[in-house]
Amino acid sequence: METSNERELWQQFQAGDEQAFSTIYSTYFSILYQYGYHIAQDEALVKDCIQTLFIEIWRSRRNLATDVSIKFYLLKAMRRHVYRTIRLQASFVSATALDETNPVTQSFSHEFELIAQETTQQRQALLQQAIHQLTNRQREAITLLYINELSYAEIAGIMTLKTRSVYNLIHEALEKLRSQLNPSNFTWLVFVLFSLVDHVQRIPGVEQ
Numbered sequence: 001m002e003t004s005n006e007r008e009l010w011q012q013f014q015a016g017d018e019q020a021f022s023t024i025y026s027t028y029f030s031i032l033y034q035y036g037y038h039i040a041q042d043e044a045l046v047k048d049c050i051q052t053l054f055i056e057i058w059r060s061r062r063n064l065a066t067d068v069s070i071k072f073y074l075l076k077a078m079r080r081h082v083y084r085t086i087r088l089q090a091s092f093v094s095a096t097a098l099d100e101t102n103p104v105t106q107s108f109s110h111e112f113e114l115i116a117q118e119t120t121q122q123r124q125a126l127l128q129q130a131i132h133q134l135t136n137r138q139r140e141a142i143t144l145l146y147i148n149e150l151s152y153a154e155i156a157g158i159m160t161l162k163t164r165s166v167y168n169l170i171h172e173a174l175e176k177l178r179s180q181l182n183p184s185n186f187t188w189l190v191f192v193l194f195s196l197v198d199h200v201q202r203i204p205g206v207e208q
Helices: 004-014 018-040 043-059 070-088 095-100 109-115 121-132 136-147 152-159 163-180 183-199
Strands: none
Touching: 004 018, 004 070, 018 043, 018 070, 018 136, 043 070, 070 152, 121 163, 136 152, 136 163, 152 163
């Protein structure tokens, strides 16, 4: 939800205030990196997309909407940039195939290193295996809900889906995880998802 401070920051940015632009960049870089990485699994590609995104919004700042949620706007723009870049790279499958059929093989790896260190190797393996069974869209929706703390309506806007479809997507993802994990492991996974919110600014290996 947009706040008065956020609105003022965006207005300053649109007026050409470089400090406001720097504040937006530093505030949302890690969030955009984490979200983009869950889609593309390519650190260089994601960082390039972030740089391109911020260059573009700076150049077109006077033509952007004035009444926006900065996080929502940037996440939606980031998704568009990542998928456009994927489509342009021959080493990646098409965005449609990636959306529906290709589970990303390393999803959540950074975050699990942060908060799963004290669990047994067997439990970590089970959790990783279960998460890998989700489609990219399911993981993307869970990332936006639990890590970026967006509403179902906001997720629908970013992913270009109906709100009901987002509910179904997340429900299917959680049911798939539940079917593959015993109750204790599933409960721990839910705890992990909520805990990730506290670590969004501490992604190892990411320099802003």
